[in-house]
Amino acid sequence: MNADxxxxxxxxxxxxKDSIMELQNAQxxxxxxxxxxxxxxxxxxxxxxEKEVGRTLLERGQYEAGLCYYRRLSEKETDEDTCIxxxxxxxxxxxxxxxxxxxxxxxxxxxxSAPLLLNMGNYYHQQDNFEKSLxxxxxxxxxxxxxxxxxxxxxxxxxxxxxxDDACDIYAxxxxxxxxxxxxxxxxxxGYCNLNTGFPKFAAEFxxxxxxxxxxxxxxxxxxxxxxxxxxADAYNGLSCAYNDxxxxxxxxxxxxxxxxxYPDQHSGLYHNLGVxxxxxxxxxxxxxxxxxxxxxxxxxxxxxxxxxxxxxxxxDPDRDVKPPVKPNLLVLV
Numbered sequence: 001m002n003a004d005x006x007x008x009x010x011x012x013x014x015x016x017k018d019s020i021m022e023l024q025n026a027q028x029x030x031x032x033x034x035x036x037x038x039x040x041x042x043x044x045x046x047x048x049x050e051k052e053v054g055r056t057l058l059e060r061g062q063y064e065a066g067l068c069y070y071r072r073l074s075e076k077e078t079d080e081d082t083c084i085x086x087x088x089x090x091x092x093x094x095x096x097x098x099x100x101x102x103x104x105x106x107x108x109x110x111x112x113s114a115p116l117l118l119n120m121g122n123y124y125h126q127q128d129n130f131e132k133s134l135x136x137x138x139x140x141x142x143x144x145x146x147x148x149x150x151x152x153x154x155x156x157x158x159x160x161x162x163x164x165d166d167a168c169d170i171y172a173x174x175x176x177x178x179x180x181x182x183x184x185x186x187x188x189x190x191g192y193c194n195l196n197t198g199f200p201k202f203a204a205e206f207x208x209x210x211x212x213x214x215x216x217x218x219x220x221x222x223x224x225x226x227x228x229x230x231x232x233a234d235a236y237n238g239l240s241c242a243y244n245d246x247x248x249x250x251x252x253x254x255x256x257x258x259x260x261x262x263y264p265d266q267h268s269g270l271y272h273n274l275g276v277x278x279x280x281x282x283x284x285x286x287x288x289x290x291x292x293x294x295x296x297x298x299x300x301x302x303x304x305x306x307x308x309x310x311x312x313x314x315x316x317d318p319d320r321d322v323k324p325p326v327k328p329n330l331l332v333l334v
Contacts (some may be wrong), residue, residue, distance in 0.1 A: 047073065054085050063092040078106070084115045091122050099123055114143035114150065121153060130160035148174065152185075159189065168193040184210040184231055191238045200245035207239035233259055233267035240273055253277050268298040275307055287311055 054069030067089035073082045083106035090099035103120045110116055121136030134157035141150040155170035168190060175186040191206035214232050236259025243252035256274040259267070271294025278287035291308045298304060 047076065051081060051085075055081075058085060058088055058092075063089045067093065078109070080106075080110045080113055080116070083110065084113070084119065087116065087119045088122070091119060091126060094126070096123065096127065112143060114140040114147065117143065118150060118153060121157070125153075125157060125160070128160065130157045133157045134161065148177075155189065159193070162196070164193045164196050168197075182209065182213065184213045184235065187213070188231065188235050188238060191235075191242065195238065195242055195245065200242040204239060204242035204246070207235050207242060210235040211239070230263075230266050233263035233270060236263070237267055237269045237273065240270075244273075244277075249277065265297045268294055268301040268304055270294075271298070272301075272303050272307055275304075275311070279311060284311060 050069050050073055054066050054073065057063075057066035057069065066085065070082055070086040070089055074086055083102070087099055087103050087106060090096075090102060099119075100123055103116065103123060106116050107113070107120065117136050117140035121133040121140065123133075124130075124136065125133035134154060137150060137153040137157055141147070141154055144150060151170055151174060155167045155174075158164075158167040158170070171186045171189045171193065175182055175190065178186065187206045187210040191203040191210065194200070194203035194206065211232070214235070236255055240252040240255040240259070243249075243255060253274065256270055256277070259270050260274065263270070271290055275287045275291040275294070278284075278290060288308065288311050291304055291311065294304045295301065295308065
């Protein structure tokens with residue numbers, strides 16, 4: 001395999017391109033090397049570069065390209081770093097059967113690896129098995145109690161289990177640790193915790209605070225540019241739900257429209273909730289149009305499909321009583 005994986009065009013792309021070029025040069029030199037010492041030195045250098053490039057691609061959300069590098073690495077040696085990267089890529093690409101089998105083998109070789117325990121938790125979390133994901137997240141947290149990723153993963157699993165008070169305690173603690181640079185992720189999750197426990201006014205304040213940091217750079221809880229867009233769209237979705245619970249319907253609709261204008265392809269809940277609002281305003285054609293627009297972007301979204309079916313079947317029933325659901329963004333950390 002040559003080192004020609006695709007790269008994106010954000011500000012650190014130059015580093016990745018330079019690393020790939022360096023990798024290509026080393027591969028070329030290895031092919032021409034004659035002495036055993038030179039071959040060993042170049043092989044070691046290539047392996048290190050492949051790890052760096054693969055890890056960077058995963059951090060940037062380029063899972064298919066990252067997987068190529070980690071498969072290459074696994075053909076030679078399955079050390080802990082390779083197992084971590086390969087299992088993460090497989091989970092993010094929804095190749096769950098292969099991911100589970102590989103994680104089972106990897107944890108037998110590295111049973112105390114907190115990142116591998118995290119990845120196994122992510123495997124279960126992505127399939128909504130929050131009890132099992134919490135079990136593995138807690139094991140990772142026991143290995144490294146101070147690591148932020150393991151703490152927020154536990155909170156996310158607790159959120160999925162509707163243990164909102166327990167999740168809130170962790171999010172709040174992490175937010176305090178941020179000091180003068182609050183993480184929008186924690187603000188958003190605290191907003192959803194308050195929304196789910198019947199405190200929409202407090203929820204709205206957290207969502208507004210997150211949107212004040214809308215242009216914040218990726219942080220340890222949201223590590224690539226695309227994740228920032230999803231994060232911001234989720235704040236708009238949550239704020240609209242809070243307004244709805246406060247009886248501020250106009251503000252809720254305005255918030256959804258603003259969110260969709262900025263992030264039309266990041267959050268299916270924006271389309272879903274706007275469709276519900278339009279339906280409750282007796283504007284069924286508008287509701288159907290919004291949901292169809294959403295399905296053009298998210299063709300497999302079950303909530304949108306279900307809502308469209310309900311709208312198509314109930315065109316003559318303008319008195320439907322459908323409440324926009326809360327759409328929590330249960331992040332799977334890497």
